[in-house]
Amino acid sequence: MLIDVHAHFLHDRSPxxxxxxxxxxxxxxxxxxxxxxxxxxxxxSWGASSPIYFPSPADIxxxxxxxxxxxxxxxxxxRGYVVVNPNFEDHALAELERCLDAGMIGIKLAAxxxxxxxxxxxxxxxxxxxxxxxxxxxxxxxxRDYPGQEASDAIELGAxxxxxxxxxxxxxxxxxxxxxxxxxxxxxxxxxxxxDLSGSGVDGGMLEACVEAVGAERLLWGCDLTIDxxxxxxxxxxxxxxxxxxxxxxxxxxxxxxxxxxxxGD
Amino acid sequence: MRIDVNTFLGAYPFRRVPGTSxxxxxxxMDRVGVDQAWISHLPSVFWQDPxxxxxWLFETADRYDRLRPIPAxxxxxxxWQQIVGEARASGAPAVRCDPAYYGLEPAGPEMRALVxxxxxxxxxxxxxxxxxxxxxxxPNDRAxxxxxxxxxxxxxxxxxxxxxxxxxxxGFVEEVHFGSTPEESTRIWWDICWIWGPPEDHLQTLLRTIxxxxxxxxxxxxxxxxxxxxAKLDLLDLTGEQRAAIESENIQSxxxxxxxxxxxxxxxxxxxxxxx
Numbered sequence: 001m002l003i004d005v006h007a008h009f010l011h012d013r014s015p016x017x018x019x020x021x022x023x024x025x026x027x028x029x030x031x032x033x034x035x036x037x038x039x040x041x042x043x044x045s046w047g048a049s050s051p052i053y054f055p056s057p058a059d060i061x062x063x064x065x066x067x068x069x070x071x072x073x074x075x076x077x078x079r080g081y082v083v084v085n086p087n088f089e090d091h092a093l094a095e096l097e098r099c100l101d102a103g104m105i106g107i108k109l110a111a112x113x114x115x116x117x118x119x120x121x122x123x124x125x126x127x128x129x130x131x132x133x134x135x136x137x138x139x140x141x142x143x144r145d146y147p148g149q150e151a152s153d154a155i156e157l158g159a160x161x162x163x164x165x166x167x168x169x170x171x172x173x174x175x176x177x178x179x180x181x182x183x184x185x186x187x188x189x190x191x192x193x194x195x196d197l198s199g200s201g202v203d204g205g206m207l208e209a210c211v212e213a214v215g216a217e218r219l220l221w222g223c224d225l226t227i228d229x230x231x232x233x234x235x236x237x238x239x240x241x242x243x244x245x246x247x248x249x250x251x252x253x254x255x256x257x258x259x260x261x262x263x264x265g266d
Numbered sequence: 267m268r269i270d271v272n273t274f275l276g277a278y279p280f281r282r283v284p285g286t287s288x289x290x291x292x293x294x295m296d297r298v299g300v301d302q303a304w305i306s307h308l309p310s311v312f313w314q315d316p317x318x319x320x321x322w323l324f325e326t327a328d329r330y331d332r333l334r335p336i337p338a339x340x341x342x343x344x345x346w347q348q349i350v351g352e353a354r355a356s357g358a359p360a361v362r363c364d365p366a367y368y369g370l371e372p373a374g375p376e377m378r379a380l381v382x383x384x385x386x387x388x389x390x391x392x393x394x395x396x397x398x399x400x401x402x403x404x405p406n407d408r409a410x411x412x413x414x415x416x417x418x419x420x421x422x423x424x425x426x427x428x429x430x431x432x433x434x435x436x437g438f439v440e441e442v443h444f445g446s447t448p449e450e451s452t453r454i455w456w457d458i459c460w461i462w463g464p465p466e467d468h469l470q471t472l473l474r475t476i477x478x479x480x481x482x483x484x485x486x487x488x489x490x491x492x493x494x495x496x497a498k499l500d501l502l503d504l505t506g507e508q509r510a511a512i513e514s515e516n517i518q519s520x521x522x523x524x525x526x527x528x529x530x531x532x533x534x535x536x537x538x539x540x541x542x
Binding site: 021022023025026028029032033139140143177178179180181200201202203204205207208225226227228229231232233235236239 | 281282283284285297398399401402405462463464465466467487488489490491493494496497498500501
């Protein structure tokens, strides 16, 4: 079993004319790699009618609905994270209830608010009550602000995780750019933060540093926008980990933090 | 046959990178099925005189049949022309220059002179767009990335020079390829290490729009996992001929004819010079 904890799909209202091809390519590549389940999110309209990282309530609903439909169509292969914008608290809480009831298995927080902002607390309380993890977009060592997002780094996610010890958090794409050494040091002693290995980065030494910092028990395999780099990391890990450690990263850790029966054969 | 044109030996100054010794490189090559690697000396990219790493590089390549040296040339230092000549005489498959790290204008007079010399000697010039993702570079690692316009300028600046560009992404490749004449673009080869696979399918797109013949196998190891470039190819539906072209045959057309390269130039290696 192989679970990609960080996937995305596009839809017909995104700016991409090739959205069908990209979705099909993800599934096709997943078959070749052996991905059993893609746990995915859709960030609103992907910028078409509201910003990617500040999606409007209407765009959020459309994206979540599209992903729910994909989950129904590919019931063995796709699972969803509910995307919410914490600035719209009532809408966010309603959307969480609606989409988790409909079968989504986690929550995706991107960069609408800093991770340590109190606006995230009601969302995390739902995560605790429903027993679902939160995948949080992270800029590895954010040294400044960037346009288009209120990005967080691992220290800020750590503050949120400390306030919600019953919630498991996924630190997104450790290989997604930025100083991953900074992130690993920040989350080393936070047992409810798991490190998602996705991202286009394939730095020599990064995987060893991840294992050294948090152990195989707190690593999760994923791809994000580049399945080739995800597959490369998996292939490399086959050479440096035991079979049981590799199983933890490939799927057992995910099966442990997502709700029971979230995955086939779970 | 799989040739990795883009490998490094030696320490990286901005973070700890495992596997930088020749033996470690060979171990990694075995792990991913690479038969031959073109090696660059990583520390000297950052030295005042990058060519000072060349003697070690040649000596190392002499000790290992599967490694071929890519000597560095700083065209702003006295005596650099001799290095290009030595590279040709010794059968080195190319020379490299990293103008942004050397503090040179990427298409300035020194670089144009280097292009002319490489052309005259028949030695391909290797250029890296970057070594690391810009988002993660050390705060004091401030050299700029190689810009696409510089590659266009350099290839246009000489009618015979051949360029091997590593670490370029799709947009870079497209800008240079379609911003050059068809003849100019036939003298540029691109390594695949920084080009995304599925679901964005940048590599698949480029192979279709630009042509299989323009791409070569490179990894950037050990700064990057070499498994990545293999995975990119494994995720494509290539014919055996196409795969062989990318993995070895295209790059063999870039290098000197076998009679001139003379089995890596063993037995007729000149006294090697740095520029100090």
